[in-house]
Amino acid sequence: MKSAHRGIFFALLLCLTNSSGAVDLVVNGNVPIETLSRSTVRSVFSMRMTSWPDGVPIQVFVMGDKTRLHASFSKEILGVFPHQLRRAWNRQIFAGTGQAPAKVDTEQEMLDKVATTPGAIGYTSEELINEQIRKIAVE
């Protein structure tokens, strides 16, 4: 009984350490890439690169500027603050040279959208990955 408790405690601890601050890029299962360079990730999330090498349109999903997950994604993966990223989008949206990414409200919605939208890219703090959704390493 005691060891079962201990097992649950360690399992919980593992979950907590895995999800604390860690954020990974995820793509739809059909996207034909395994890794992306940081500069390509920046081109994709700043909405300048609009298709994958096979020609499929890229569909970018992000969460709100004030969510913790978006903040850690911006800082850790892109190296900018959320407000800087938003200004970069606005500079294109209001000059007519680019479009805004699609916004999702929750992390679950992010996972659902990335799993079901061809060409989709987003991010998650979760480990749960299946054949419809894949993690991508940033080099």
Next chain:
Amino acid sequence: MSKYGKLPLNRASTYYLILLASLLGTQQSALASKLPENHFQIHGFLTQAYVKTTDNRFFGDSQDGSFDFREIGANASYRFNPKLMASAQLLSRVAGDMYNGSLTVDYAQLDYTFHMSERARYGALLGRTKNPLGFYNDTRDVAATRPGIFMPQAIYWDRVRNMVLSNDGVQFYADNSNGLHRFSLQLLAGKTPIDENVEKSYLDPSLNASMDQDGVTTGGRLLYEWDGGRLRLALSNAMLKLDSRTTILPPGTIDIDYWVLSAQYNHGPWRLTAEYMEEPIDYQGFANLLDSADTTVDGYYLQGDYRLHSDWELLLRYEQSHYDKDDRYGSKISTISGLPPFNFYSKLWTAGLLWEPTEQLMLRAEFSQVEGVIFLSNLENPVPSERVKDWNLFSLLISYSF
């Protein structure tokens, strides 16, 4: 004759809109299955400012407190496929006596990407496109992208805004990324809409000048970004020639060459920006009566921004403008023209606070201490003896964008 203010929806603009609408109609069904789900987007903004000055008029009757600074815009964009996008924006801008809020086509363009890969992107814009001058010109009327309530006047003069705002023509772009380095080149050629503000700035208002563009405007911008924009450097230019007729002088032409050098460094919560502008103006014809008016206008600003917290930002800016870079404080031209020297330069200190409580909403408050009046509009301050050398400017702004 004002092409922008009085005939905002001229034949060319109407043509673009019809072209866009028909393309939307024919393409929508054919490609719908392969398109991203938000391939059609509508965005807009609504900005209202309050301007109070101790002396001089800036954006309306500012000595009494003016609300005559209002910007409303809406745009639509449609991505047919990853390589082709159409977009158009309508703008209504009230800016004191300079702009009366009439509806204009801010841009209406087709964007075609010839080549796109992870490292490079080449393409062209066709139609009315925004002129990429300096860091901010192409979205200067959008509060959410501006570096303050007002654009730094040393570079982005409101009194001659239309001269460098947009072009009816073509713009080529080339983007190249290599590791931490990114180069972006834009080149443009087209017709520039000239308006009364330009006419009253480059020739004395009493001459009742009317101007038409001779040939096309050419220009562009080379931008270098390091490490995702941590360091940004740019060189921009726009060149144009104005044919001018006046009620008094024989006709002539004015050659304008607008250069901007820009640098920005972003580090953590800090952003440091500096831009320098030089604009040689060459008067030809006019029976040689204006040859002595040839000058090189210049100006610069330095701005520091500090993000206090995720929603709050402080700014401090110093800017300086000179009518003649070789006569910085106007002493020579003052003796020739008979006007006090402070008509030919400006020095501004601005301190400001920005609050962005949500992604859509922005509020700003700014205070400026000003010496000189060169950036003030002749339309708003027509009587030289009423202009005051030392004055203060206080402003508030609220803006919603979506």
